[in-house]
Amino acid sequence: MTDRITFYTNPQSRGRTVRWMLEEVGAPYDAVLLEFGTTMKAPEYLAVNPMGKVPAIRHGKTVVTEVAAILAYLAETFPEAGLVGTDRGAYYRWLFFVAGPLEYAFVDSALGFAVPVERQVMIGYGTLDRALDAMEGAVTAQEWLAGERFSAADLYAGGLLGWILRAAPMNERPGLHAYFDRIKTRPALKRASEMDDALIAPKG
Numbered sequence: 295m296t297d298r299i300t301f302y303t304n305p306q307s308r309g310r311t312v313r314w315m316l317e318e319v320g321a322p323y324d325a326v327l328l329e330f331g332t333t334m335k336a337p338e339y340l341a342v343n344p345m346g347k348v349p350a351i352r353h354g355k356t357v358v359t360e361v362a363a364i365l366a367y368l369a370e371t372f373p374e375a376g377l378v379g380t381d382r383g384a385y386y387r388w389l390f391f392v393a394g395p396l397e398y399a400f401v402d403s404a405l406g407f408a409v410p411v412e413r414q415v416m417i418g419y420g421t422l423d424r425a426l427d428a429m430e431g432a433v434t435a436q437e438w439l440a441g442e443r444f445s446a447a448d449l450y451a452g453g454l455l456g457w458i459l460r461a462a463p464m465n466e467r468p469g470l471h472a473y474f475d476r477i478k479t480r481p482a483l484k485r486a487s488e489m490d491d492a493l494i495a496p497k498g
Contacts, residue, residue: 297354299323302342304330305490308361309349311453313490315365315446317482319372323351327493362393362450369446379440379447388432388439388447392454395419396429400458426467429455433473444477452477 301316301323303309316323328334328348335346343350343359350359351367358367366389369377379385399419402409409417419425429451432439439447455474464470477483 300352301325302328302339302350302352303348304328304334305493307348308453310486310490311361311450312349312351312364314453314483314486315368315377315449317486318377318449318480319368319375321368321372360393362389365389365446365450376443377446377449379438379445380443381441385440385445385447389450391428392447392450395425396451397454399425400454400461404461426464426470430467430469430473434469437476444480448477452483 299316299321301309301312303313303325304327313325328339333339334348340346342352342357345359347359349361349364350357351364353367353371356367358364366386369375379388395418399422403422409421414420433451438444439451452474455470456478458464459470459474
């Protein structure tokens with residue numbers, strides 16, 4: 295498929311992760327910038343994503359929403375980028391672990407929501423510490439999550455860990471810091487971050 299990708303985003307959203315992925319795969323794309331509460335809720339965009347949130351992509355007639363789904367789609371559509379994990383089971387496991395337990399454990403914690411101990415069994419992540427333990431164990435056991443090379447699962451984990459480590463230093467988790475250090479030097483991440491940072495209006 296040779297169609298240019300239309301990328302719907304906001305530089306202060308999870309769209310930053312998808313822009314990074316687009317830079318990694320090297321696919322031609324056009325970014326459409328949307329604003330929270332206005333153009334994201336306009337009929338034109340609701341026809342793309344009825345949830346009225348970003349990111350989303352359109353590739354030819356195909357529309358994909360949700361970060362994990364977009365990353366998986368791009369990795370498989372552009373296999374020459376080598377971003378599909380060589381250990382396929384681990385690849386899908388960790389891609390969706392980041393999308394589910396890890397992200398929502400962190401978001402709930404950031405919002406001050408504490409799951410009562412007697413109800414932790416009802417929550418997929420149990421506790422934030424348990425989710426972080428699982429991730430740290432995986433990235434200290436081997437260099438990358440899904441085989442011998444960096445994959446879309448590492449990209450997704452790196453995007454979220456960057457957010458988590460900015461919010462809390464977590465010095466007691468050297469394995470996570472070492473893993474993020476392996477990821478943060480990727481040229482595609484630098485390019486994508488510079489693009490998004492330039493779109494954020496200066497404060498004051």
